[in-house]
Amino acid sequence: MGKQDSHRSQPVSGRYHDAMVRTFSGIQPTGEVHLGNYLGAFGRWAREQEPEHFFCIVDLHAMTAPYDPPVLRERVVDVACWLLAAGIDPDVSILFIQSHVREHTECTWILNCVATMGELSRMVQYKEKSAQRQSVSVGLFDYPVLQAADILLYDADEVPVGADQQQHVELTRDIAQRFNARFGETFALPRATLPRAGARVMDLQQPDRRMSKSVSSPQGKILLSESEEITRKKIMRAVTDSGTEIRAAEDKPGVSNLLDLLAATTGAEIAELETRYKGKNYGDLKRDVAESVNGVLRPVRQRYAELRNDPAEVAALLRRGAGAAREVASKTMDRVRERTGLVAS
Ligand code: TYM
Secondary structure (H helix, E strand, O other): OOHHHOOOOEEEOOEEEOOOOOEEEEEOOOOOOEHHHHHHHHHHHHHOOOOOEEEEEOHHHHOOOOOOHHHHHHHHHHHHHHHHHOOOOOOOOEEEEHHHOOHHHHHHHHHHOOOOHHHHHOOHHHHHHHHOOOOOOHHHHHHHHHHHHHHHOOOOOEEEOOHHHHHHHHHHHHHHHHHHHHHOOOOOOOEEEOOOOOOOOEOOOOOOOEOOOOOOOHHHOOEOOOOHHHHHHHHHOOOOOOOOOOOOOOOOHHHHHHHHHHHHHHOOOHHHHHHHOOOOOHHHHHHHHHHHHHHHHHHHHHHHHHHOOOHHHHHHHHHHHHHHHHHHHHHHHHHHHHHOOOOOO
16 A cells, blocks of 8 residues: 555445545646635645645536647646646645546546436536537436545545535535445445635626636736736726725625635635725735735746746656555455456456
């Protein structure tokens, strides 16, 4: 067993149980990474990493939307550089590319025979994405089953994600439960964990919509790759609400988003910020949000620039991560094959 398995020594009904929490999460190499990805997901992955934590660049998921092959290849390395720049340490946690561990596709097929058309049709992300397209691939429909395979192969207890991925993690739990009921205890049941603030960073121009790689306009999203000056301008031009009061409320989505960004980047509570900004104006708030966001991103942006100069080193780290991930995933697949009645090869 690899180092990450050394203290998972007590099999409980076929799976391994221990005091350490096992974590899995993933990010698609589509579009450029933005502030929502950082605050909702990988900034937190880096801060909370431990040896039992698996982080995956999900290139197979990225194939469910039209794409250009050379661009995909480039983006995988680019996203890896951002994750490393954020502080993910490949000597602590396990960072790898999904397609390097073939068990992900194999497990997906078996889970396809457990998941139902009805539950996949109810996925909000599928409904939104399929509504934007003329032709919908089977891959897009099946996307959440591949995501379930990602998570279940590693017996993950926790899945740190933004709020938009919660439904997919709940589906994963349902599929795991059904599988366990049909074939015997095999998979751990995962749960999504959300950050205290920044779980749903909204588009700066349309604050009733999530900041998104594919949908947001350039003015609506803060890219990690842009300069501090551009970030500052975008925040200063963010759409706010009528009135002047600085408080979080449903009818004030723009101001609520700015308060959430400040809470996520300073650690302050929203209520505390509302008190602090009594009598101040939207301009004051925006200036402080811009400064705080740039302050958090500054070291990440600096490290990224260094890492991007050494793609060969990054590729080597990812291959090493895949080796460690495969050790765990292949054992799970042995268990799955045995439980589902496949003849040993
Ligand atoms: P993806 O690539 O869209 O996003 C990566 C992570 O960023 C979070 N996120 C946000 N958080 C806060 N505010 C936002 N505006 C925002 N936009 C995105 C997402 O919630 C996510 O945590 N299906 C997944 C990738 C995936 C995965 C997995 C995740 C594949 N397999 C297994 C967890 C476990 C996705 O499309 O993420």
